[in-house]
Amino acid sequence: MSKLNNPNAEGYTVVRGLWKLYYNQGERNYIAPKRCNGTYDDHKFVVWPIAVASQAVVDGARIYPELKPLIPAACEIFFKYKNQSKHAYSATENKDNDIYYDDNAQIASCLITAYEVTGNPQYLAQGRELVDFLMTGWNNDPKAATKGGMLWHISKSLLNACTTAEVAKACLQLSRFVKDGKRYIDFAIKCIQWQFNVLQDPSDKLIMDGVGKGETNVSEVKYSYNLGTTLTAASHIYQITKDEYWLKKATELAEAGINRNVFFYDRDFPDHLRYWRDGSYFNQLLIEGLADYLLYCDDAVSNEFGLKIQEEIKRHLIMFYEFMKDPKGGLYIQSFEPHNTYKEVYDAKYKNWFGDGKGWGLKGEDKGDDGNPQYCLMGLGAAARVFFQGARVAPNIDY
Template identity: 35%
Template sequence: MTIDLNQQGMETLRLTWNTFWDKHCHGFRNKNKSDGSYTDDGKYTVWPLSVLAQAVVDAMRIYPQDAHQFVEPVFRVFDRYYSPKYHAYCASENFDGNNDVYFDDNAQVASAFLTAFEVTGNRHYLDKGAEVVRFLLTGWYTSEPYGVRWHVEKDGSNTCTTAECGIAALRLERHMDPNDSYARTLVSFASDCARWVFDRMQDQDDKLIRDGYVPDKEHNECGNGYRIDGMKWTYNQGTPLTLTSMLYCKTGQDWFKEKAEQLALAVTDTNTTIFDRDTPNHDARFYRDSLYFYQLLAEGFADLHLFIGQRASQEVLDRTRREAIRVVKYMNRYMRNNETGLYFQTFEIFRISEQGQREYHQLTGTDKKYEPSEGERCHDNHVPVCDRKLTHSLISCASAARIYFQTARLSPSVD
């Protein structure tokens, strides 16, 4: 059966909106006790909302008449999180003294506002995006560990934050006069972000990008009061892919193209640790990760094709397109709940349900134990995880919509 990826993305967005939108509070509520909220009445943190807002923008590019109804309501919700103190957005709804402000959250919010301007022409979104980008620039460490700090009151810098801040800066710059001094500052900042990621965070053995610097006076393995967190998530690969692809398009510097191609080959190599290598069948190896991280890698694949295109090697183009299609088919087949039309979040389907464990065994030939994931179930501390009802989170469903839209940029339909 042929799947129209844009149509599937739009349908997923509609179902997600209908599931989580609360017309009484004119916002989104966690009505099914799933992941992502921070209060008993189901208020969400700003991160899931930013992913949903970006999914709405994705939909606007393809279905402007259908998706327009979602734009104003989703972006209005951000007002509740706005901090006049920081001119940025808090993780939770703002209140006096709320200093829980993350730079990676705000980079995603900035990108959502700036891309909303592109699809609507509403300068309010451009102005808000520009305001947040000015805040992002304040996060750069001018001494060790360098990079962009991840939180206003917590020490350490990481890949995703630094790369996403660079991306947001470039998204603003393309709406400015390139000769403007601030526009040049934005490009320089984005370049510094990219070079920090690859100089500091790239593993020279497998060429994948590690997570970031964590303060650690005891171990101090880097000689600067920090140690490297070696975890390799898909979003730590996707955001640098987008950043270096955009920078190559902007500057023409081969270094950015070379790094993008190198990373693209690494992240599509099923021998690396980012994949589930418990099966010897390479065709059955998928990312050991979640949809809400992978959606940024899906975007990175598409951005490489957009900003570098035929200037990239044919091997890079073929492998990234093939991997993106392979993942979206897996997501549609194994991570979609046929009863609800919504999506679970983990690629490790043996952790979703006993049926998922059987499907995993059939697909991979690997007899893995069923290990129910708390993230896929209603939150209820009085009931064992294995007995809790399956449910869906806002961030995983919004991410699924984004993955369909982003992959459609490479292949509008798949069989």
């Protein structure tokens, strides 16, 4: 029976799989063979899973140069969704005003990473144009009950954690490559300080989901990706400023991210069996945040704590590989919960790992129209990133 030894190699396999399954040369886009999660018009994808999948391609090309020829096609897809008047990208290909700032922040991050990997200045220019648009989404409304924060959508009043942190992350990426980088650093600092002031729960240090600008009651849902993206940005700010405040805040977030008593762990089990219960599309950003913390904070992180982070990521990579991988097709659904998986995988492994804790099921987002497990673009892009980002901390796994 195969085991996960090299997470980067597994990520590479998933990228190759998603490209073969979804990239359509004639359409010059990702096209679903049949309707699945994240599609509209039955076969086209909204821009969020496109951003995740294309980021996975670029991440893979950083490690495996033979993937570099895919980058132009992977990034070209975005421009089918571009609203030229807004200099931003709509959720669907009709280029309307359905523009989400968090989707666009992920596109900006992908484009800037594509510049890092290829050196093509076109990607840097496109990323900068998009970051400049993103910065216009800051809530400057003097009548707003909640001041500051990044809007979620150009026509909605919700101020979201994911948007605010992902815009900060893109700003910090960009700051490394432009002469006026301080402007982008300052904006990122403003974003993340707002997260701490408004959305951080002081009791567990997690980042809550958002608040309407006309409201003061914050949504208390605490997804793993909100912590992960905030952690990435706070850690990067520390690396730039060397201000101990940012190290302290980043460390608080990192400690919360692997605290098995917090909201996004499944706490129906004893401590040693608890796991992140969000989908792979959220958990990939938590893993990235933890890896970024170790990268950017480096010598300021104790060996003991660094090892603890490494072991927690490794444990989740193993579980994801063992339970979410299709035993026939070899690719992945979006679930991160071992009981919400392929029936044959559940039957073969679940009780040996988790006892009688939970019965078998399948999440709706992982089902096709026939009720059977089905891949989707988001799930494959996220799975590749789970392995690529996890490999930064745990490049070799022996278990």
